[in-house]
Amino acid sequence: MVEVVRQAFGSSSMEPIFGKIQAGRSTPAGRRTFRNMEAVIGYNLIEAVPEVADYLRLRSISGLTPRSVEAARAGLPGSFFAVCVRYQGETVAMGRIISDGALFFHLVDVAVDPVHQGKGWAKP
Template structure:
């Protein structure tokens, strides 16, 4: 199968679908409509004209950037697509971001191995990543995360 890569923000429908099927948290249509226009840079991969993977850079455009939404449809995983998207995002940051910019990401599971190949390092013990869900964890009425 041939994949094409495009420097563009995914559509709302593709964004929501890719997050859901790749195991990322679900985002509402309202959240996607608000958030996607604030993308600094994004890359999507297509197979036969259909978006099958994505990754985005968000941030303030100068001081702080974060790599988010790395998602590949399960049937297309293991083919280097995520690696290529991530490399493209990092290349854009190296070309665009000021020298003192801070770039962060959250590495789930084995993804940390991919990220470390591009120069990302754990920040612990000096720092620890923290997060909160504004209205509780998606999918549970009580807002608690499944154990």
Template sequence: MKPPAVDDYLRLREESGLSARTRAEVENGIDGAWAAAHVIHVESGETVGMGRVISDGGWYFHIIDMAVLPGHQRKGIGDAVMTALLRLIHEHAPTASVSLLADPPGRRLYERHGFVDTAPASVGMRRA
């Protein structure tokens, strides 16, 4: 499993509503993930979904870049990507701590895969 090509990654982020990234950022970072998966639509050859995992390789695993093109949503693509990534994590580290930041559109998908809110015990933070 590998990440999509840079152009496909940029398009997936833009069209699925994720924040924009520069080509230089993507070229520098796309191969740095612990694991990645992407889905190609058989009939068109178009990359329609993706997800990546960043990790220390031992205990902490963080799922990022979950995206499916709007015209291909609600067809099981996000589920397939999440299942594949979680399977890899579990095979490598069965008791791993797996986290993600959930934007509202993805919450139902993440909840189906066992993710729960961490608040009020802990909350996600980022440096502005």
């Protein structure tokens, strides 16, 4: 999936994001996890669509327009690609790409818990 995103946006533009990521591994839930500076600062970047509750909470506390539970349940499964940042088991940041799979890839729902802002998680 990372390669699809790199191809869509060009490898040089994605290097600041994916250049920091080491090889992924599978978890029991079938999600790939990526580890960057986890050992140093305790954050874990995971390729996963956020849970509905995390999605709604992060949108709210980061200042994005609120969405309904129904809209989140309907929209999140249609994500082309998504990542979450977890800290001590809590989702503290997220970002999604929605796409038609060929021509358009839109980065949406980039949100970081204000307590964890300033660490570069929302920067390309």
